[in-house]
Amino acid sequence: MTNLNVWNNVDEYFMEKLIPADTELEAVLQANKAAGIPEIDVSPTQGKLLYLLAKIKGAKNILEIGTLGGYSSIWMARALPNEGKVYTLEIDPEYASVARENIKRAGCEHKVEIIVGKALDTLPILKKAGQLFDLIFIDADKPNNPHYLKWALELANSGAVIIADNVVRNGAVVDEKSEDERVQGVRQFIDLLQEESRIESTAIQTVGNKGYDGFVLAVVK
Template sequence: MMLNNVWKDVDEYFIDKLIPSDVTLEGVLQANKEAGIPEIDVSPTQGKLLYLLAKIKGAKNILEIGTLGGYSSIWLARALPETGKVYTLEIEPEYAKVAIKNIQNAGCTSKVEVIVGKALETLPTLKEKGTFFDLIFIDADKPNNPHYLKWALELANNGALIISDNVVRNGEVIDERSEDDRVQGVRKFMDILETEPRIESTAIQTVGNKGYDGFVISIVK
């Protein structure tokens, strides 16, 4: 059996044991597929991890950079108290329309606000409004990861969690000569984490339905 098939099979085993079948979330993925949204959402196990981290943190305000069709937004919203809020940023208007419908179908409209536009243009508006966050999930275009991290630090409450997805890039992150701007974006992001005194971080390599990748989890001092 090919190794990547083992990864997928083990993921399916964990999903079967730990994550009950959810018609709503399965419907979100199907709606995204039908709308032509790239199938790059977090996996069910990763979505459940986001949910649990938000629960552990006791998050009330969550920022998500990169909505797609709202799959991870719903996972995060479900972890919030009744008065909690997810602000999720999406550059593509058509993706945002699908996400809003998915969020509505999941019964999470009151907990999720989809903000359409370039994140580097909408992030300053959150600071102007005095909106700060207990958990921030960075899962958008990787070349801008260094900029997203700087904004995350501007918008984070003390003790906030910052979670950054897709940092391993199938192992390419160690290639300093890579011509892939996504890899270089992640590397610059890592360089900031190495020297930034306001934040403590670790990285976890993952395998499974999403192949070989990983994430960084950080806490703001």
């Protein structure tokens, strides 16, 4: 049996045992596929991890950089109190439209605000508005991860949790000579974490039905 088969089987086992079937979230994935949105959402086990981290933190305001079809947005919104809010940034207006319908179908529209445009254009608007966040999830274009981290620090409450997805790049993150700008973006992001005295961080390698990758988990002092 290949590693991928093992990872898939283990993921299926944990999902069956720990993550009950959810017709709303399944409908989100189906709608995304029908709309031609790339199938690169977090997995159900990873979505549940985001949900639990938001619960553990007691988050009230969450920033997500990279909405896609709203799958992870819904996971995090479900962890919030009634007055909580997820602000999620999406560059593609068509993806944002699909996400808006998905979020409405899941009954989370009062907890999620989708902001359309380049994140590096919309993040300063949030800063100007004085918005601060308890949890920040970075899951967008990897070359800009260093910029997103700098903005995350600008927008983070003391004690905020910062999570970044897709940091292992199937192991390519260790290749300092990689010509893949996504790999180099992640490597620069990791270098900033190493140098940044305001953050305590670690990285976790992940396997499962999304393949081999990983998360960065960090806390702002």
